[in-house]
Amino acid sequence: MAPSVSLEVGSDGVAIITLLNPPVNALAIPVLAGIKEKHDEATRRDDVKAIVFTGHGGKFSGGFDINFLREVQKTGDTSLLGRVSIDLMTYTIEEGRKPSVAAIDGLALGGGLELAMACNARISTPKAQLGLPELQLGIIPGFGGTQRLPRLVGLPKAIEMMLLSKPISAQEGNELGLVDALVPQAELLAAARKMALDIAEYRRPWMFSLRRTDKIEGLAEAREILKFARAQAKKNAPNLSHPQYCLDAIEEGVVAGGFAGSLKEEKVFKEAVFSDTSKGLINVFFAQRNTTKVRGITDLGLKPRPLRKAAVVGGGLMGSGIATALILSNIPVLLKEVNAKFLEAGMGRIRSNLQSRVKKGKMTEEKLAKTLALVKGVLDYNEFKTVDVVIEAVIENVGLKQQIFADLEKYCSPTCVLGTNTSTIDLNLVGEKTKSQDRLIGAHFFSPAHIMPLLEIVRTEKTSPQVIVDLINLGKIIKKTPVVVGNCTGFAVNRVFFPYNMAAPLLVDLGVDLYRIDAVVKAWGMPMGPFALADLVGFGVAVAVGQQHLNAHPERSYRSLLIPNLMKEGRLGQANGKGIYLYDEKRRPKPDSAVLKVVQKTREEAGIMPGGKPIKISNEEIVEMLFFPVVNECARVLEEGICSQASDLDIATVMGMGFPPYRGGVVHWADSVGIKYIVSKLQKWSEQYGSFFAPCPFLVERAASGAKLSDPVTPKQQSRL
Ligand SMILES: C[C@H](O)CC(=O)SCCNC(=O)CCNC(=O)[C@H](O)C(C)(C)COP(=O)(O)OP(=O)(O)OC[C@H]1O[C@@H](n2cnc3c(N)ncnc32)[C@H](O)[C@@H]1OP(=O)(O)O
Numbered sequence: 060m061a062p063s064v065s066l067e068v069g070s071d072g073v074a075i076i077t078l079l080n081p082p083v084n085a086l087a088i089p090v091l092a093g094i095k096e097k098h099d100e101a102t103r104r105d106d107v108k109a110i111v112f113t114g115h116g117g118k119f120s121g122g123f124d125i126n127f128l129r130e131v132q133k134t135g136d137t138s139l140l141g142r143v144s145i146d147l148m149t150y151t152i153e154e155g156r157k158p159s160v161a162a163i164d165g166l167a168l169g170g171g172l173e174l175a176m177a178c179n180a181r182i183s184t185p186k187a188q189l190g191l192p193e194l195q196l197g198i199i200p201g202f203g204g205t206q207r208l209p210r211l212v213g214l215p216k217a218i219e220m221m222l223l224s225k226p227i228s229a230q231e232g233n234e235l236g237l238v239d240a241l242v243p244q245a246e247l248l249a250a251a252r253k254m255a256l257d258i259a260e261y262r263r264p265w266m267f268s269l270r271r272t273d274k275i276e277g278l279a280e281a282r283e284i285l286k287f288a289r290a291q292a293k294k295n296a297p298n299l300s301h302p303q304y305c306l307d308a309i310e311e312g313v314v315a316g317g318f319a320g321s322l323k324e325e326k327v328f329k330e331a332v333f334s335d336t337s338k339g340l341i342n343v344f345f346a347q348r349n350t351t352k353v354r355g356i357t358d359l360g361l362k363p364r365p366l367r368k369a370a371v372v373g374g375g376l377m378g379s380g381i382a383t384a385l386i387l388s389n390i391p392v393l394l395k396e397v398n399a400k401f402l403e404a405g406m407g408r409i410r411s412n413l414q415s416r417v418k419k420g421k422m423t424e425e426k427l428a429k430t431l432a433l434v435k436g437v438l439d440y441n442e443f444k445t446v447d448v449v450i451e452a453v454i455e456n457v458g459l460k461q462q463i464f465a466d467l468e469k470y471c472s473p474t475c476v477l478g479t480n481t482s483t484i485d486l487n488l489v490g491e492k493t494k495s496q497d498r499l500i501g502a503h504f505f506s507p508a509h510i511m512p513l514l515e516i517v518r519t520e521k522t523s524p525q526v527i528v529d530l531i532n533l534g535k536i537i538k539k540t541p542v543v544v545g546n547c548t549g550f551a552v553n554r555v556f557f558p559y560n561m562a563a564p565l566l567v568d569l570g571v572d573l574y575r576i577d578a579v580v581k582a583w584g585m586p587m588g589p590f591a592l593a594d595l596v597g598f599g600v601a602v603a604v605g606q607q608h609l610n611a612h613p614e615r616s617y618r619s620l621l622i623p624n625l626m627k628e629g630r631l632g633q634a635n636g637k638g639i640y641l642y643d644e645k646r647r648p649k650p651d652s653a654v655l656k657v658v659q660k661t662r663e664e665a666g667i668m669p670g671g672k673p674i675k676i677s678n679e680e681i682v683e684m685l686f687f688p689v690v691n692e693c694a695r696v697l698e699e700g701i702c703s704q705a706s707d708l709d710i711a712t713v714m715g716m717g718f719p720p721y722r723g724g725v726v727h728w729a730d731s732v733g734i735k736y737i738v739s740k741l742q743k744w745s746e747q748y749g750s751f752f753a754p755c756p757f758l759v760e761r762a763a764s765g766a767k768l769s770d771p772v773t774p775k776q777q778s779r780l
Pocket residue numbers: 082083085086121122123124125126166168169170171173192193196199200201202204348349
């Protein structure tokens with residue numbers, strides 16, 4: 060359906076202007092042009108007294124068209140953005156000769172809410188969501204939102220809504236004065252018509268949000284509020300400038316008035332659109348929505364089969380987390396354990412997962428009881444015939460897993476999806492003792508499974524498209540982002556993460572301080588450094604996972620003795636309070652001089668410092684030496700078809716390894732840094748420090764041809780699948 064705007068004039072003299080651009084009535088350029096054209100027509104016509112704006116299909120508008128923003132970013136041409144805020148929102152609509160009312164159902168986000176705020180009144184259904192989430196895209200509101208929202212709800216609430224990109228309910232909007240009235244959906248248009256006529260005929264005040272001052276705090280108080288907000292934004296997002304720019308625009312409006320503020324906003328908005336931050340965040344926005352579009356799978360017209368009941372085998376940390384995620388989405392679960400003691404422990408973990416939600420005010424005790432009642436503990440497979448999907452989450456033992464899947468094949472229905480949460484073992488090995496390999500699929504959750512947003516779905520050559528579609532659907536139901544990947548050691552996330560975990564101790568062996576590495580990486584935007592992460596994961600797991608990669612790819616692995624040497628000293632990570640850091644009872648980390656002695660010994664054993672002296676390296680180069688090997692592995696993953704689209708790797712790295720979303724994911728970031736540059740650095744380091752850094756032929760080829768890493772891989776270029 061092509062984007063359009065319609066005008067319908069009733070016998071009461073009210074013109075209804077309807078936005079139509081499914082699925083969210085985004086304000087694409089033709090829609091904005093249509094609004095202007097229809098508004099002009101309504102203004103001209105003598106039979107129109109007042110105007111009502113509404114959206115087609117139960118949604119007002121999801122805001123400015125983000126597809127268009129991305130196109131504009133590619134051209135670099137600011138003029139494409141026009142002067143919507145001043146010309147359309149202010150001069151045409153707010154200051155128009157005929158009053159306008161926004162009739163809001165469903166979403167009014169970003170430019171959608173800004174259009175509503177430019178109207179002279181707003182009326183909404185109770186289910187509407189109102190928000191200015193532009194900052195999540197690395198931009199600031201650009202259609203007057205930084206000026207009108209504070210004038211309608213006061214500075215503190217407006218700043219909170221913008222900085223957190225968090226929408227509010229219609230109910231709250233009504234209490235705050237953002238919405239003038241709430242009415243049931245069936246009465247929305249009739250009530251909006253009446254409100255518009257009341258304004259036109261002076262039975263109701265004709266309000267101009269941009270001119271209001273009654274809700275804005277006095278100058279001194281406003282400055283204090285803004286100062287506090289600036290400090291909070293700096294603390295929460297030290298690498299981001301756009302929250303500060305948003306506050307600049309708000310401040311200008313407070314000091315110099317709404318119109319001056321709008322001019323400042325327009326300037327800042329246009330600059331922000333072209334920032335790397337916005338390019339990265341918009342890439343993540345689309346990449347996240349693309350993960351469920353899998354070529355050759357989701358385009359076959361298959362419908363997901365009903366998911367009425369699930370089973371989880373193993374009630375350990377992962378199994379109980381997976382069961383928690385399922386029951387939180389109202390899916391009944393059978394939790395299977397081998398004995399009563401383990402079962403009780405598993406059920407206890409699920410309860411405590413739910414209790415922590417109660418403590419945070421996210422769940423009532425009553426809801427906890429209802430949710431917990433959805434899980435039933437069992438010690439055998441007798442009831443498994445009733446489930447639509449099983450997820451096995453026992454320890455990483457091939458024999459045990461093979462036995463479990465052989466049993467599942469006997470007890471489950473022949474259509475049941477057989478999922479395994481293995482993070483390392485080849486799926487073909489797991490399914491070796493079953494005949495149902497078309498139903499076998501990896502459902503790799505990240506710990507804690509009920510919180511982490513990613514679900515890595517691993518398919519083999521034999522997994523049927525229907526089973527993949529079913530698991531994508533399960534991911535959506537439990538509100539995870541599903542990424543479909545191929546079968547290999549480490550799948551996609553752990554596979555591209557392993558060079559990072561090997562590069563960090565390699566740098567230490569070259570003489571770089573390990574606490575410095577952590578600090579540099581954290582300042583660059585990772586949630587924590589590689590060594591703090593090793594402490595969190597635990598040294599036992601870190602060594603076991605590292606070994607898998609060493610076995611699979613010895614030619615490009617670096618075998619560091621740092622962690623084994625620390626283990627010899629009785630250090631295990633956070634688990635025993637002694638890892639690379641020392642931890643107090645509140646788990647606060649402190650560097651430890653005893654670790655430096657182990658580092659010294661490890662360096663001597665490694666003997667790779669050039670001329671026996673520590674290398675001199677800038678912070679920038681530390682980041683490059685850690686992440687360029689990741690880019691290299693991403694290239695292999697793409698060439699092999701483990702990920703069928705580069706954007707999946709961006710999501711996998713952002714959601715699975717904590718790569719900063721405002722850098723857009725590893726592949727997007729690599730393209731912004733430049734593949735040629737990355738290859739030249741990898742070549743230099745491989746000559747200096749060995750084959751760990753050697754760029755793969757696919758990456759070298761892309762650099763030579765001037766292609767981007769994110770460009771599609773042709774079947775000819777693909778070496779597998
Ligand atoms: C000048 C202005 O100040 C600038 C702006 O207005 S910038 C835009 C501000 N608005 C936003 O940030 C809202 C972004 N959208 C969202 O948060 C969510 O999509 C939503 C809450 C609207 C709907 O969520 P949900 O129902 O889960 O559906 P979701 O899958 O996200 O979106 C449905 C489709 O609409 C598209 N879409 C959503 N908002 C869009 C927008 N503003 N522009 C273009 N497309 C949009 C999505 O890309 C998706 O497309 P697809 O089906 O082809 O993948």
